[in-house]
Amino acid sequence: MAERDIDRSVSQTVRAQLTLRDMILSGGLRPGERISELQAVETTGASRTPVRMALVRLEEEGLLEAIPSGGFMVKAFSERDIVDSIEMRGTLEGLAARFAAERGVSVRDLEPLKQCLDEIDGLVRQDPISVEAFSAYVALNARFHALLTELSRSPPLIRQIDRASALPFASPSGFVMAQSALPEAHQILLIAQDQHRIVIDAIENREGARAEAIMREHARLAARNLRLALRNKTHSDLLPGLALIKTASD
Amino acid sequence: MAERDIDRSVSQTVRAQLTLRDMILSGGLRPGERISELQAVETTGASRTPVRMALVRLEEEGLLEAIPSGGFMVKAFSERDIVDSIEMRGTLEGLAARFAAERGVSVRDLEPLKQCLDEIDGLVRQDPISVEAFSAYVALNARFHALLTELSRSPPLIRQIDRASALPFASPSGFVMAQSALPEAHQILLIAQDQHRIVIDAIENREGARAEAIMREHARLAARNLRLALRNKTHSDLLPGLALIKTASD
Protein backbone atom coordinates (compact mmCIF):
# COMPACT_ATOMS: atom_id res chain seq x y z
CA MET A 1 0.00 0.00 0.00
CA ALA A 2 2.71 2.42 1.04
CA GLU A 3 4.72 1.14 -1.86
CA ARG A 4 1.99 2.03 -4.27
CA ASP A 5 1.80 5.49 -2.78
CA ILE A 6 5.49 5.97 -3.30
CA ASP A 7 5.13 4.71 -6.82
CA ARG A 8 2.47 7.27 -7.47
CA SER A 9 4.32 10.10 -5.85
CA VAL A 10 6.91 10.27 -8.63
CA SER A 11 6.32 10.24 -12.32
CA GLN A 12 6.58 7.11 -14.39
CA THR A 13 9.42 8.73 -16.27
CA VAL A 14 11.51 9.13 -13.13
CA ARG A 15 10.69 5.65 -11.96
CA ALA A 16 11.70 4.18 -15.29
CA GLN A 17 14.90 6.21 -15.23
CA LEU A 18 15.82 4.99 -11.74
CA THR A 19 15.02 1.38 -12.54
CA LEU A 20 16.97 1.38 -15.78
CA ARG A 21 19.92 3.17 -14.21
CA ASP A 22 20.11 0.58 -11.46
CA MET A 23 19.99 -2.21 -14.00
CA ILE A 24 22.77 -0.64 -16.04
CA LEU A 25 25.04 0.07 -13.07
CA SER A 26 24.49 -3.31 -11.48
CA GLY A 27 25.38 -5.05 -14.71
CA GLY A 28 21.92 -6.27 -15.56
CA LEU A 29 22.46 -4.83 -19.01
CA ARG A 30 25.81 -5.41 -20.65
CA PRO A 31 27.85 -2.67 -22.34
CA GLY A 32 27.24 -2.57 -26.07
CA GLU A 33 23.92 -4.29 -25.63
CA ARG A 34 20.98 -2.68 -27.34
CA ILE A 35 18.23 -1.69 -24.97
CA SER A 36 14.90 -2.81 -26.30
CA GLU A 37 12.10 -0.44 -25.50
CA LEU A 38 9.57 -3.22 -25.17
CA GLN A 39 11.84 -5.11 -22.83
CA ALA A 40 12.32 -1.94 -20.79
CA VAL A 41 8.55 -1.50 -20.73
CA GLU A 42 8.19 -4.96 -19.22
CA THR A 43 10.87 -4.52 -16.59
CA THR A 44 9.86 -1.03 -15.51
CA GLY A 45 6.12 -1.40 -15.73
CA ALA A 46 5.75 1.99 -17.39
CA SER A 47 4.52 2.40 -20.93
CA ARG A 48 6.67 3.26 -23.92
CA THR A 49 6.35 7.04 -23.69
CA PRO A 50 7.94 7.48 -20.24
CA VAL A 51 10.44 4.73 -21.03
CA ARG A 52 11.60 6.61 -24.11
CA MET A 53 11.84 9.76 -22.04
CA ALA A 54 13.98 7.95 -19.48
CA LEU A 55 16.24 6.58 -22.21
CA VAL A 56 16.85 10.06 -23.59
CA ARG A 57 17.74 11.31 -20.14
CA LEU A 58 20.08 8.40 -19.49
CA GLU A 59 21.79 9.15 -22.78
CA GLU A 60 22.36 12.76 -21.72
CA GLU A 61 23.56 11.43 -18.39
CA GLY A 62 26.22 9.49 -20.25
CA LEU A 63 25.21 5.93 -19.45
CA LEU A 64 23.68 5.24 -22.85
CA GLU A 65 24.76 5.87 -26.38
CA ALA A 66 22.40 6.54 -29.25
CA ILE A 67 22.53 4.04 -32.09
CA PRO A 68 22.52 5.86 -35.44
CA SER A 69 19.77 3.69 -36.83
CA GLY A 70 17.66 4.30 -33.75
CA GLY A 71 17.49 3.18 -30.17
CA PHE A 72 20.13 3.12 -27.48
CA MET A 73 22.87 0.87 -26.22
CA VAL A 74 24.73 0.68 -22.92
CA LYS A 75 27.97 2.63 -23.06
CA ALA A 76 31.32 1.04 -22.31
CA PHE A 77 34.15 2.87 -20.58
CA SER A 78 37.85 2.22 -20.64
CA GLU A 79 39.88 2.69 -17.49
CA ARG A 80 41.38 5.73 -19.14
CA ASP A 81 37.95 7.19 -19.86
CA ILE A 82 37.25 7.02 -16.16
CA VAL A 83 40.56 8.53 -15.14
CA ASP A 84 39.96 11.34 -17.63
CA SER A 85 36.46 11.88 -16.29
CA ILE A 86 37.86 12.24 -12.79
CA GLU A 87 40.53 14.64 -13.99
CA MET A 88 37.88 16.65 -15.77
CA ARG A 89 35.71 16.81 -12.69
CA GLY A 90 38.73 17.90 -10.66
CA THR A 91 39.51 20.61 -13.19
CA LEU A 92 35.98 21.97 -12.97
CA GLU A 93 35.97 21.79 -9.18
CA GLY A 94 39.30 23.59 -9.28
CA LEU A 95 37.69 26.33 -11.29
CA ALA A 96 34.86 26.53 -8.78
CA ALA A 97 37.34 26.81 -5.91
CA ARG A 98 39.25 29.52 -7.74
CA PHE A 99 36.05 31.46 -8.41
CA ALA A 100 35.18 31.20 -4.74
CA ALA A 101 38.64 32.42 -3.71
CA GLU A 102 38.82 35.25 -6.22
CA ARG A 103 35.29 36.49 -5.67
CA GLY A 104 35.38 36.04 -1.94
CA VAL A 105 33.02 34.19 0.32
CA SER A 106 31.33 35.31 3.50
CA VAL A 107 31.93 33.75 6.90
CA ARG A 108 28.33 32.74 6.84
CA ASP A 109 28.77 30.79 3.59
CA LEU A 110 31.80 28.96 4.99
CA GLU A 111 30.11 27.86 8.15
CA PRO A 112 28.33 24.77 6.78
CA LEU A 113 31.56 23.73 5.06
CA LYS A 114 33.51 23.89 8.28
CA GLN A 115 30.85 22.04 10.17
CA CYS A 116 30.98 19.37 7.52
CA LEU A 117 34.74 19.13 7.92
CA ASP A 118 34.44 18.81 11.68
CA GLU A 119 32.05 15.94 11.27
CA ILE A 120 34.41 14.22 8.86
CA ASP A 121 37.22 14.69 11.37
CA GLY A 122 35.15 12.84 13.91
CA LEU A 123 34.94 9.90 11.53
CA VAL A 124 38.52 9.67 10.33
CA ARG A 125 39.81 9.91 13.89
CA GLN A 126 38.78 6.30 14.48
CA ASP A 127 41.67 4.02 13.71
CA PRO A 128 40.09 1.06 12.15
CA ILE A 129 37.27 2.89 10.47
CA SER A 130 34.03 0.97 10.64
CA VAL A 131 31.93 0.27 7.60
CA GLU A 132 29.23 2.54 8.99
CA ALA A 133 31.80 5.32 9.31
CA PHE A 134 32.75 4.79 5.68
CA SER A 135 29.12 5.11 4.71
CA ALA A 136 28.80 8.29 6.71
CA TYR A 137 31.98 9.58 5.10
CA VAL A 138 30.52 9.06 1.64
CA ALA A 139 27.51 11.19 2.51
CA LEU A 140 29.55 13.94 4.18
CA ASN A 141 32.08 13.98 1.39
CA ALA A 142 29.35 14.38 -1.21
CA ARG A 143 27.91 17.19 0.88
CA PHE A 144 31.25 18.93 1.17
CA HIS A 145 31.84 18.81 -2.57
CA ALA A 146 28.35 20.09 -3.30
CA LEU A 147 28.76 22.99 -0.87
CA LEU A 148 32.17 23.82 -2.25
CA THR A 149 30.83 23.88 -5.79
CA GLU A 150 28.10 26.25 -4.72
CA LEU A 151 30.67 28.63 -3.26
CA SER A 152 31.54 29.55 -6.84
CA ARG A 153 28.09 31.14 -7.10
CA SER A 154 28.16 30.34 -10.78
CA PRO A 155 25.03 28.51 -11.94
CA PRO A 156 26.54 27.42 -15.27
CA LEU A 157 29.58 25.97 -13.54
CA ILE A 158 27.51 24.25 -10.86
CA ARG A 159 25.37 22.72 -13.56
CA GLN A 160 28.37 21.47 -15.50
CA ILE A 161 30.00 19.97 -12.43
CA ASP A 162 26.79 18.16 -11.61
CA ARG A 163 26.73 16.75 -15.10
CA ALA A 164 30.38 15.76 -14.92
CA SER A 165 29.69 13.99 -11.62
CA ALA A 166 26.67 12.12 -12.93
CA LEU A 167 28.72 9.11 -13.93
CA PRO A 168 29.06 7.18 -10.68
CA PHE A 169 32.78 6.54 -11.04
CA ALA A 170 33.46 10.19 -11.81
CA SER A 171 31.59 11.46 -8.78
CA PRO A 172 33.58 12.63 -5.75
CA SER A 173 32.37 9.72 -3.66
CA GLY A 174 32.30 7.07 -6.33
CA PHE A 175 35.20 5.05 -5.03
CA VAL A 176 35.12 5.67 -1.34
CA MET A 177 33.22 2.50 -0.53
CA ALA A 178 35.50 0.49 -2.77
CA GLN A 179 38.43 1.91 -0.82
CA SER A 180 37.07 0.60 2.42
CA ALA A 181 38.48 -2.82 1.58
CA LEU A 182 41.97 -1.49 0.95
CA PRO A 183 44.74 -1.53 3.56
CA GLU A 184 45.63 2.04 2.61
CA ALA A 185 42.05 3.15 3.29
CA HIS A 186 42.61 5.08 6.47
CA GLN A 187 45.64 6.94 5.21
CA ILE A 188 43.84 7.93 2.00
CA LEU A 189 40.94 9.38 3.93
CA LEU A 190 43.31 11.36 6.15
CA ILE A 191 45.01 12.84 3.10
CA ALA A 192 41.70 13.64 1.44
CA GLN A 193 40.46 15.37 4.55
CA ASP A 194 43.68 17.37 4.77
CA GLN A 195 43.07 18.54 1.22
CA HIS A 196 39.55 19.54 2.19
CA ARG A 197 40.97 21.71 4.95
CA ILE A 198 43.56 23.23 2.68
CA VAL A 199 41.14 24.27 -0.03
CA ILE A 200 38.96 26.04 2.51
CA ASP A 201 42.03 27.77 3.93
CA ALA A 202 43.05 28.86 0.45
CA ILE A 203 39.59 30.20 -0.31
CA GLU A 204 39.51 32.13 2.97
CA ASN A 205 42.87 33.71 2.13
CA ARG A 206 41.71 34.38 -1.43
CA GLU A 207 44.52 32.29 -2.85
CA GLY A 208 42.83 31.34 -6.12
CA ALA A 209 45.70 29.45 -7.72
CA ARG A 210 46.29 27.41 -4.59
CA ALA A 211 42.61 26.57 -4.21
CA GLU A 212 42.44 25.48 -7.82
CA ALA A 213 45.59 23.36 -7.62
CA ILE A 214 44.55 21.54 -4.50
CA MET A 215 41.18 20.56 -5.96
CA ARG A 216 42.90 19.13 -8.99
CA GLU A 217 45.24 17.15 -6.79
CA HIS A 218 42.28 16.05 -4.73
CA ALA A 219 40.71 14.52 -7.83
CA ARG A 220 43.99 12.78 -8.63
CA LEU A 221 43.81 11.12 -5.25
CA ALA A 222 40.46 9.73 -6.34
CA ALA A 223 42.03 8.50 -9.56
CA ARG A 224 44.73 6.77 -7.54
CA ASN A 225 42.08 5.07 -5.44
CA LEU A 226 40.32 3.93 -8.56
CA ARG A 227 43.43 2.18 -9.81
CA LEU A 228 44.00 0.55 -6.44
CA ALA A 229 40.41 -0.57 -6.28
CA LEU A 230 40.46 -1.97 -9.80
CA ARG A 231 43.62 -3.98 -9.11
CA ASN A 232 42.18 -5.30 -5.89
CA LYS A 233 38.85 -6.58 -7.11
CA THR A 234 37.92 -8.55 -4.04
CA HIS A 235 35.15 -6.16 -3.16
CA SER A 236 33.96 -5.27 -6.62
CA ASP A 237 30.37 -5.29 -5.40
CA LEU A 238 31.14 -2.00 -3.66
CA LEU A 239 31.88 -0.32 -6.95
CA PRO A 240 28.72 0.66 -8.82
CA GLY A 241 29.12 0.67 -12.56
CA LEU A 242 32.06 -1.71 -12.55
CA ALA A 243 30.22 -3.71 -15.18
CA LEU A 244 30.60 -0.83 -17.62
CA ILE A 245 34.36 -0.85 -17.52
CA LYS A 246 36.09 -2.45 -20.47
CA THR A 247 38.93 -4.64 -19.28
CA ALA A 248 42.02 -5.37 -21.34
CA SER A 249 40.59 -8.77 -22.18
CA ASP A 250 37.66 -7.29 -24.05
CA MET B 1 9.26 19.36 -53.59
CA ALA B 2 12.88 19.35 -52.54
CA GLU B 3 11.75 20.97 -49.34
CA ARG B 4 9.45 18.11 -48.58
CA ASP B 5 12.25 15.66 -49.22
CA ILE B 6 14.46 17.47 -46.76
CA ASP B 7 11.66 17.49 -44.26
CA ARG B 8 11.32 13.76 -44.56
CA SER B 9 15.02 13.08 -44.38
CA VAL B 10 15.26 14.04 -40.70
CA SER B 11 13.02 12.98 -37.88
CA GLN B 12 10.20 15.11 -36.60
CA THR B 13 12.02 15.29 -33.29
CA VAL B 14 15.08 16.89 -34.85
CA ARG B 15 12.96 19.24 -36.92
CA ALA B 16 11.04 20.35 -33.85
CA GLN B 17 14.28 20.81 -31.94
CA LEU B 18 15.79 22.98 -34.68
CA THR B 19 12.66 25.05 -35.08
CA LEU B 20 12.25 25.65 -31.37
CA ARG B 21 15.94 26.41 -30.90
CA ASP B 22 15.79 29.01 -33.64
CA MET B 23 12.74 30.58 -32.08
CA ILE B 24 14.40 30.76 -28.69
CA LEU B 25 17.67 32.18 -29.95
CA SER B 26 16.02 34.70 -32.22
CA GLY B 27 13.88 35.96 -29.37
CA GLY B 28 10.59 34.58 -30.59
CA LEU B 29 10.14 33.17 -27.11
CA ARG B 30 11.02 35.40 -24.20
CA PRO B 31 13.13 34.26 -21.20
CA GLY B 32 10.99 33.09 -18.34
CA GLU B 33 8.12 32.42 -20.67
CA ARG B 34 6.48 29.04 -20.36
CA ILE B 35 6.59 27.02 -23.53
CA SER B 36 3.21 25.54 -24.23
CA GLU B 37 3.37 22.14 -25.85
CA LEU B 38 0.27 22.75 -27.90
CA GLN B 39 1.62 26.04 -29.12
CA ALA B 40 4.88 24.31 -30.03
CA VAL B 41 2.91 21.65 -31.86
CA GLU B 42 1.28 24.33 -33.96
CA THR B 43 4.47 26.18 -34.79
CA THR B 44 6.57 23.11 -35.53
CA GLY B 45 3.95 21.01 -37.28
CA ALA B 46 5.05 17.90 -35.42
CA SER B 47 2.82 16.13 -32.95
CA ARG B 48 3.18 16.25 -29.20
CA THR B 49 5.46 13.24 -28.82
CA PRO B 50 8.40 14.57 -30.89
CA VAL B 51 7.79 18.06 -29.48
CA ARG B 52 8.17 16.77 -25.95
CA MET B 53 11.30 14.93 -26.99
CA ALA B 54 12.72 18.12 -28.45
CA LEU B 55 11.90 20.05 -25.28
CA VAL B 56 13.76 17.52 -23.13
CA ARG B 57 16.79 17.77 -25.40
CA LEU B 58 16.71 21.56 -25.34
CA GLU B 59 16.61 21.44 -21.57
CA GLU B 60 19.71 19.26 -21.51
CA GLU B 61 21.25 21.65 -23.99
CA GLY B 62 20.75 24.41 -21.48
CA LEU B 63 18.31 26.64 -23.33
CA LEU B 64 15.27 25.56 -21.33
CA GLU B 65 14.59 25.08 -17.66
CA ALA B 66 12.14 22.56 -16.26
CA ILE B 67 9.25 24.02 -14.29
CA PRO B 68 8.67 22.03 -11.08
CA SER B 69 4.96 21.73 -11.70
CA GLY B 70 5.60 20.48 -15.22
CA GLY B 71 6.59 21.87 -18.57
CA PHE B 72 9.51 24.08 -19.55
CA MET B 73 10.41 27.74 -19.69
CA VAL B 74 13.04 29.66 -21.61
CA LYS B 75 16.15 30.17 -19.54
CA ALA B 76 17.57 33.61 -18.84
CA PHE B 77 21.29 34.31 -18.60
CA SER B 78 23.11 37.11 -16.87
CA GLU B 79 26.19 38.61 -18.47
CA ARG B 80 28.21 36.93 -15.77
CA ASP B 81 26.66 33.55 -16.56
CA ILE B 82 27.94 33.95 -20.08
CA VAL B 83 31.40 35.07 -19.04
CA ASP B 84 31.58 32.10 -16.69
CA SER B 85 30.44 29.75 -19.44
CA ILE B 86 33.22 31.02 -21.66
CA GLU B 87 35.78 30.65 -18.88
CA MET B 88 34.54 27.13 -18.29
CA ARG B 89 34.82 26.24 -21.94
CA GLY B 90 38.33 27.69 -21.98
CA THR B 91 39.27 25.65 -18.93
CA LEU B 92 38.09 22.45 -20.59
CA GLU B 93 39.82 23.31 -23.85
CA GLY B 94 42.93 24.01 -21.80
CA LEU B 95 42.68 20.54 -20.34
CA ALA B 96 42.32 19.10 -23.84
CA ALA B 97 45.40 20.99 -25.01
CA ARG B 98 47.35 19.79 -22.00
CA PHE B 99 46.31 16.19 -22.61
CA ALA B 100 47.42 16.54 -26.22
CA ALA B 101 50.78 17.97 -25.18
CA GLU B 102 51.42 15.47 -22.41
CA ARG B 103 50.31 12.43 -24.36
CA GLY B 104 51.91 13.52 -27.58
CA VAL B 105 50.40 13.86 -31.02
CA SER B 106 51.64 12.55 -34.33
CA VAL B 107 52.70 14.75 -37.23
CA ARG B 108 49.84 13.25 -39.14
CA ASP B 109 47.32 14.41 -36.52
CA LEU B 110 48.69 17.92 -36.56
CA GLU B 111 48.53 18.31 -40.32
CA PRO B 112 44.83 19.29 -40.60
CA LEU B 113 45.30 21.78 -37.76
CA LYS B 114 48.17 23.47 -39.52
CA GLN B 115 46.32 23.56 -42.78
CA CYS B 116 43.43 25.16 -40.96
CA LEU B 117 45.76 27.78 -39.50
CA ASP B 118 47.23 28.55 -42.92
CA GLU B 119 43.76 29.14 -44.30
CA ILE B 120 42.95 31.48 -41.43
CA ASP B 121 46.19 33.34 -42.10
CA GLY B 122 44.99 33.94 -45.63
CA LEU B 123 41.88 35.57 -44.25
CA VAL B 124 43.33 37.77 -41.53
CA ARG B 125 46.01 39.04 -43.90
CA GLN B 126 43.41 41.26 -45.59
CA ASP B 127 43.38 44.64 -43.97
CA PRO B 128 39.77 45.61 -43.97
CA ILE B 129 38.39 42.13 -43.56
CA SER B 130 35.29 41.58 -45.65
CA VAL B 131 32.10 40.23 -44.20
CA GLU B 132 32.55 37.09 -46.28
CA ALA B 133 36.00 36.65 -44.77
CA PHE B 134 34.48 36.95 -41.31
CA SER B 135 32.01 34.27 -42.21
CA ALA B 136 34.78 32.03 -43.45
CA TYR B 137 36.73 32.74 -40.28
CA VAL B 138 33.82 31.57 -38.15
CA ALA B 139 33.75 28.24 -39.96
CA LEU B 140 37.52 27.75 -39.86
CA ASN B 141 37.74 28.77 -36.23
CA ALA B 142 35.05 26.26 -35.27
CA ARG B 143 36.94 23.63 -37.23
CA PHE B 144 40.22 24.47 -35.50
CA HIS B 145 38.67 24.22 -32.06
CA ALA B 146 37.00 20.93 -32.90
CA LEU B 147 40.25 19.45 -34.22
CA LEU B 148 42.17 20.70 -31.21
CA THR B 149 39.66 19.15 -28.84
CA GLU B 150 40.01 15.85 -30.64
CA LEU B 151 43.77 15.94 -30.17
CA SER B 152 43.13 15.11 -26.52
CA ARG B 153 41.90 11.69 -27.69
CA SER B 154 39.65 11.65 -24.66
CA PRO B 155 36.04 10.84 -25.55
CA PRO B 156 34.66 12.00 -22.17
CA LEU B 157 36.44 15.32 -22.45
CA ILE B 158 35.40 15.83 -26.08
CA ARG B 159 31.83 15.13 -25.11
CA GLN B 160 31.93 17.59 -22.23
CA ILE B 161 33.48 20.34 -24.34
CA ASP B 162 30.78 19.85 -26.95
CA ARG B 163 28.17 20.22 -24.27
CA ALA B 164 29.85 23.28 -22.82
CA SER B 165 29.93 24.81 -26.31
CA ALA B 166 26.28 24.08 -27.03
CA LEU B 167 25.16 27.46 -25.74
CA PRO B 168 25.73 29.75 -28.71
CA PHE B 169 27.43 32.50 -26.72
CA ALA B 170 29.76 30.01 -25.04
CA SER B 171 30.90 28.45 -28.30
CA PRO B 172 34.31 29.39 -29.68
CA SER B 173 32.76 31.23 -32.60
CA GLY B 174 29.77 32.68 -30.84
CA PHE B 175 30.92 36.26 -30.92
CA VAL B 176 33.06 36.45 -33.98
CA MET B 177 30.33 37.81 -36.20
CA ALA B 178 29.35 40.33 -33.58
CA GLN B 179 32.97 41.46 -33.52
CA SER B 180 32.91 42.24 -37.21
CA ALA B 181 31.21 45.52 -36.45
CA LEU B 182 33.87 46.59 -33.96
CA PRO B 183 36.79 48.85 -34.82
CA GLU B 184 39.10 46.51 -32.92
CA ALA B 185 37.96 43.58 -35.04
CA HIS B 186 41.06 43.07 -37.11
CA GLN B 187 43.43 43.29 -34.20
CA ILE B 188 41.40 40.83 -32.16
CA LEU B 189 41.49 38.30 -34.96
CA LEU B 190 45.23 38.67 -35.30
CA ILE B 191 45.72 38.06 -31.59
CA ALA B 192 43.39 35.06 -31.65
CA GLN B 193 45.24 33.56 -34.57
CA ASP B 194 48.55 34.11 -32.79
CA GLN B 195 47.17 32.16 -29.84
CA HIS B 196 46.14 29.38 -32.21
CA ARG B 197 49.71 29.16 -33.46
CA ILE B 198 51.14 29.21 -29.95
CA VAL B 199 48.98 26.40 -28.65
CA ILE B 200 50.01 24.17 -31.54
CA ASP B 201 53.65 25.04 -30.91
CA ALA B 202 53.25 24.20 -27.23
CA ILE B 203 51.62 20.88 -28.03
CA GLU B 204 54.37 19.99 -30.49
CA ASN B 205 56.99 20.74 -27.85
CA ARG B 206 54.97 18.84 -25.25
CA GLU B 207 54.66 21.91 -23.07
CA GLY B 208 51.47 20.97 -21.29
CA ALA B 209 51.24 23.86 -18.88
CA ARG B 210 51.85 26.38 -21.65
CA ALA B 211 49.26 24.79 -23.94
CA GLU B 212 46.72 24.83 -21.14
CA ALA B 213 47.43 28.43 -20.16
CA ILE B 214 47.15 29.74 -23.70
CA MET B 215 43.79 28.11 -24.28
CA ARG B 216 42.46 29.68 -21.13
CA GLU B 217 43.72 33.05 -22.23
CA HIS B 218 42.22 32.44 -25.65
CA ALA B 219 38.81 32.03 -24.07
CA ARG B 220 39.32 35.23 -22.10
CA LEU B 221 39.84 37.00 -25.38
CA ALA B 222 36.37 35.76 -26.37
CA ALA B 223 35.00 37.07 -23.09
CA ARG B 224 36.54 40.46 -23.83
CA ASN B 225 34.89 40.49 -27.22
CA LEU B 226 31.59 39.67 -25.65
CA ARG B 227 31.78 42.69 -23.40
CA LEU B 228 32.75 44.92 -26.28
CA ALA B 229 29.93 43.57 -28.41
CA LEU B 230 27.38 43.99 -25.64
CA ARG B 231 28.39 47.61 -25.05
CA ASN B 232 28.27 48.31 -28.76
CA LYS B 233 24.86 46.97 -29.58
CA THR B 234 24.55 48.46 -33.03
CA HIS B 235 24.77 45.06 -34.68
CA SER B 236 22.95 43.01 -32.13
CA ASP B 237 21.35 40.99 -34.91
CA LEU B 238 24.70 39.32 -35.40
CA LEU B 239 24.59 37.91 -31.91
CA PRO B 240 22.38 34.83 -31.67
CA GLY B 241 20.78 34.37 -28.28
CA LEU B 242 21.09 38.00 -27.30
CA ALA B 243 17.42 37.87 -26.37
CA LEU B 244 18.25 35.46 -23.55
CA ILE B 245 20.59 37.86 -21.80
CA LYS B 246 19.22 39.60 -18.74
CA THR B 247 20.18 43.24 -18.74
CA ALA B 248 20.62 45.33 -15.63
CA SER B 249 17.22 46.88 -16.27
CA ASP B 250 15.43 43.55 -15.80
Added chain:
DNA sequence: TCATGAGGTAATGTATACAATCAGTATCCA
Protein backbone atom coordinates in the same frame (compact mmCIF):
# COMPACT_ATOMS: atom_id res chain seq x y z
C1' DT C 1 30.30 -21.64 -51.74
C1' DC C 2 29.54 -16.99 -51.68
C1' DA C 3 26.97 -13.03 -52.79
C1' DT C 4 22.74 -10.77 -53.64
C1' DG C 5 18.04 -9.79 -53.26
C1' DA C 6 13.37 -10.35 -51.61
C1' DG C 7 10.40 -11.03 -47.97
C1' DG C 8 8.96 -11.10 -43.30
C1' DT C 9 9.51 -9.86 -38.61
C1' DA C 10 10.54 -6.90 -35.04
C1' DA C 11 12.07 -2.82 -33.70
C1' DT C 12 11.68 2.34 -33.41
C1' DG C 13 9.23 6.90 -34.77
C1' DT C 14 4.83 9.25 -34.71
C1' DA C 15 0.16 10.57 -33.72
C1' DT C 16 -3.62 10.81 -30.82
C1' DA C 17 -6.90 9.59 -27.19
C1' DC C 18 -7.35 9.49 -22.33
C1' DA C 19 -6.19 10.55 -17.37
C1' DA C 20 -4.55 13.37 -13.91
C1' DT C 21 -3.01 17.49 -12.18
C1' DC C 22 -2.46 22.42 -11.79
C1' DA C 23 -4.03 27.21 -12.06
C1' DG C 24 -7.39 30.55 -12.09
C1' DT C 25 -11.94 32.21 -10.83
C1' DA C 26 -16.06 32.79 -8.69
C1' DT C 27 -18.97 32.07 -4.96
C1' DC C 28 -20.08 31.34 -0.31
C1' DC C 29 -19.37 31.80 4.51
C1' DA C 30 -17.41 34.00 8.51
Added chain:
DNA sequence: TGGATACTGATTGTATACATTACCTCATGA
Protein backbone atom coordinates in the same frame (compact mmCIF):
# COMPACT_ATOMS: atom_id res chain seq x y z
C1' DT D 1 -14.50 42.60 3.31
C1' DG D 2 -11.36 38.89 3.54
C1' DG D 3 -10.39 34.19 3.12
C1' DA D 4 -11.26 29.62 1.87
C1' DT D 5 -13.18 26.18 -1.00
C1' DA D 6 -15.16 24.17 -4.95
C1' DC D 7 -15.54 24.22 -9.77
C1' DT D 8 -13.99 24.83 -14.50
C1' DG D 9 -10.66 25.29 -17.95
C1' DA D 10 -6.33 24.25 -19.68
C1' DT D 11 -2.01 21.90 -19.65
C1' DT D 12 0.93 18.23 -18.85
C1' DG D 13 1.70 13.05 -18.07
C1' DT D 14 0.55 8.51 -19.79
C1' DA D 15 -0.95 4.78 -22.67
C1' DT D 16 -1.64 2.76 -26.95
C1' DA D 17 -2.59 2.26 -31.86
C1' DC D 18 -0.55 3.05 -36.27
C1' DA D 19 3.28 3.93 -39.71
C1' DT D 20 7.71 3.35 -41.05
C1' DT D 21 12.12 1.74 -41.05
C1' DA D 22 15.91 -1.46 -40.24
C1' DC D 23 17.56 -5.98 -39.66
C1' DC D 24 17.59 -10.82 -40.17
C1' DT D 25 16.68 -14.97 -42.74
C1' DC D 26 16.10 -17.68 -46.51
C1' DA D 27 16.25 -18.73 -51.14
C1' DT D 28 18.11 -18.28 -55.64
C1' DG D 29 21.57 -17.51 -58.85
C1' DA D 30 26.37 -17.12 -60.35
